[in-house]
Amino acid sequence: MNNVTQLLAFAGFIVFIYIWRWIYTANLPATWDQVDFVLAIDRFDLLVMQPHFPGYPYYILGGMIAHRWILDPGTALIVFNLIVMLSSIVPIYALSRRYTTHGKSLLIIAGVHSTAYLWILSAQPMAETSALALLCWYWWSLSKAMDSTTYGWQLFPLFVFSLIMGIRLSYLAFGFGIVLLWVYDYLRGRVAGYSFRRLLFRLLGWVAWALLFQSIWVIGLIMSAGNISGFIQMAMAFTGGHFHDWGGTASFSVIDLLQRLYTLIVHNLLWTGLTVQSISMAALLIVSLSFIIYKSKKVQWSQLDLFARWFVVMGVAYLVFAWLAQNIDKPRHIAPLILMTIGVLSLILIRNTNEQSWKRYLSLGLIHLLILTQASTGAIIVKQQSEEQPAVYQLAERLQQLQTESELPIMVYTWEETRVFEFLQVEFNHKRIYTFPFFLEETKALSPRRIFITGQALDGFIAQGAELEHQTQLVEVFHSDTRFDPVYAEIRLYEWLH
């Protein structure tokens, strides 16, 4: 296969997967966060959670600009995702070329872009995909800064990192790469004979630049809040959450931590992220992994080049952060590691396979199989996602039905489902409820209206120790695919008996 054919095949593949994702978008928001983003397009207002704090300003800005041409706000956000993800071809190519040939780099790009789980995320109005694409730019910018000593190249990662922070603040752990860069730059400066003072000022200059770049989006947020004091008040109010509404404590033992780690790596990263819960995909990955282990000699830390080490360190830093500080129920939080793993896996699989011909054919065969399987699974899943009615929407329909059937207006108590109801502007009354005593009080005030409550809210009460024997009656259970919404894929609806 010569270069032109490779390029054409690659281009055709990319065009196909992006057009497919453009057509099969899941543009109707089905979760709290998605509603926040979609509503923010028409009105950016942090106070009413459009979107929630810290605001994801660059993402919403991108969506607003896309909205000029695309009528539906959800689709506008998704299209922005796709455009930014498309651009990530450049940095992935450049990074791959550091380690392998042109043709194999194209395969690596295809490998990364075909990842089924990333298809799911990119077709949702969520900030993940744009942030992931920018991470690719960021990693490449770090490698350029490492290779060069010119001032401009050192600023590049600082700028890209500020873009990432303006899209998804929880990727802060990747800022560790900049710290590594600064330490490295200092050390190479010393080796080159520069004085401590000169290097210190150079470093301080970069810190200033980094802060300057970050301040751009912060200023955007402040402007949208009206003035600085208003913004600070709001920020303090939002970050002062913690355990107030729950009246409980967050105690964690070592066992809980280990359980979290297991869930994170085995369930979120491996089973959901890499294999989208498909056994055939898992089998394929295991075969590929076995092949890699077979053909590789012992891999030592010192064999990895400097950028590869930084890459691993950043990955571990983010893993630790996700392990300790993020909601373990949502696999999308581990998306950067999914991306990194697929990228590295693809690279190791096809790199340096020039020795024996059977190994070469097997490795190329495996990667093509991987790409095709991920892409076809991705295509099917994304189509399913765009056509399937989320459990929350099914719930809304049923409740509308119950509302029309009842003489008095009904009242529905939920957790996060209420946000989607707000978006749908449903006719029935609904609200979020956490604390059981407050709920009881309201039911007394509301009687004889019919009261409904969702499973999540009810479970919350039980966790608080409420006694609910004979107080509830199951009305219906609604299902949708857990890969699209892990927490609310199953919704139980109960009626509260007075």
Place this chain on the structure above:
Amino acid sequence: MRQNKLRITIIMLFVLCLLLPGGALAYSYGDPNKEDVAESFKEIVVELNLSPIDWSKAEAIYKARRAEISSHFGEDVAVTLDVNLSDEDKEAFIANYKAVLGMNLKRRFDYSLKAFDDYAATKLLVAKAKGTYDVIKPYLPSDKTDELDKAFNVAYDALGNPGLFGVGEKPSDEAVFKEQSAYILNTVLPFLPFEDQIEGDSKPKQQPDEVEHAPMERTKKTNTAISTFIILLVIAIIGIGIWIFRKKKLL
């Protein structure tokens, strides 16, 4: 040698990063839309509907709000509530506290009209008004609450929006805001009458005309004196650091 230094620095910074997220485990966002005096009402009602009633608990919750109630709505109001409590008159206390929430609603709207040009301040005031209303809502008839919900939305929209980097900017409309806030108050307040307990005093409760404090009660989280001290301390530390480096001929 250089490898080791790099490794050590990395490990140290790494450990620092591990310490950072430690406390964030069960994180849930706070809510600037919650009004403290209204939230306390919810807690008190829960206490008063238990049997037997633990009046001291209810009193403790109320005491936390008493200073606020007294300064915003007048000492008479607070005294009336005190009397209701000491008489252990559950109905009267709850009814009067609801009335206080109504007064709070009026207070928030009055101040937001006064400060209408200050977008950030008005937004927060209306959010607090909404937070108060949400607590009263279950006690109002449902046909009224649908209309009131709409009125709140229209009022909030009438505040305008500076947009994101200027994109999506919307102008404010004071006339509409006045209209909606008047509608809300006129609809809600009649449901929340205040029963005076002070003898011979039958004039309606009015807001104190001269207000000494700012429209938004800001719980001062930072003390100016302490902030200044810390800033001076940091400058001193940096200064000492530079002096030490100078001495060691590094700079």
